[in-house]
Ligand code: ADP
């Protein structure tokens with residue numbers, strides 16, 4: 001089954017429902033990071049330039065009912081500036097007043113619907129609500145990759161009530177990069193996994209074991225694996241109830257010939273507090289915790305990725321929020337970004353945040369905006385928001 005690009009559809013004279021991810025951080029009613037809005041502008045501008053009218057919709061936060069603080073009003077203002085015409089905010093995403101605003105919307109113009117999650121039917125994927133949301137639109141465009149793992153009305157249910165459907169540019173970029181990891185990836189293919197918990201990433205590890213040549217494990221999750229190998233890890237974060245699972249995963253990797261590379265040295269401190277006294281050790285003393293990979297491990301990881309042709313990275317390699325424990329993440333990140341001839345894909349909200357703002361981060365092949373959607377994709381789970389676009 002295929003997914004169409006918006007370039008394959010004719011927008012002229014039509015009204016398109018465009019599902020965007022405008023779930024931006026707000027402080028006192030002001031947008032503190034407009035990245036997600038910026039990321040959808042290509043798609044919106046394309047629909048308008050082709051002579052279509054764009055009916056934009058998104059969720060914001062997790063309201064269960066109408067919540068004035070979670071109005072999309074600041075987004076409408078941002079869009080008005082970005083698009084150069086007044087983007088009105090409809091008082092709701094469905095209903096008579098909104099219906100009239102959609103009917104009156106001129107071609108080449110955008111209208112923003114109010115927060116979809118003011119209606120609990122949105123997350124319940126309610127059929128009648130889907131029918132209402134579809135009213136008056138001839139094309140459905142989904143550009144909200146970040147919510148593609150949710151089977152909600154605006155991401156899935158609405159599609160079948162609208163005549164034509166297609167993926168927006170952001171969605172297409174995400175799918176292209178992620179497909180390069182699952183459909184015929186160039187080998188050697190190396191995964192770098194880190195982050196807080198093994199339990200968050202079990203599905204990802206299992207699926208990657210069937211695809212990659214090596215998995216490099218850092219972050220807090222490494223200590224559960226080290227414990228499975230009877231290493232002493234002091235006070236490091238260990239999921240006691242996942243030690244057996246880690247043991248099984250190591251055995252599974254050995255059986256499949258997938259190399260698992262664990263840290264051999266660590267940056268340790270007494271506690272994850274700011275301004276810590278740190279040391280670099282091979283064996284973690286009983287009263288210390290491992291909070292970053294050490295320089296020998298960084299070198300071993302870099303040596304592995306230097307020979308790779310495909311690298312996927314999810315999960316920071318240390319407690320990067322504290323500068324003393326950010327070095328491993330940044331050193332491996334910079335080395336990966338600067339490699340030529342490697343398809344490098346970064347996934348995971350915290351991983352993306354860890355590399356954001358560093359000049360070399362622009363050199364990765366792709367930094368996924370997906371968070372949970374990217375992780376589910378890497379687990380091999382079919383995303384409902386992608387499935388709904390199939391024609
Ligand atoms: P992502 O969002 O990229 O999928 P995760 O949410 O799995 O990543 O993990 C990110 C968190 O893991 C960060 O808050 C980071 O501080 C934490 N972390 C990484 N290494 C360690 C460690 N050694 N000890 C404690 N926390 C760690």
Ligand code: MG
Nearest residue numbers: 348349350351
């Ligand atoms: Mg996270």
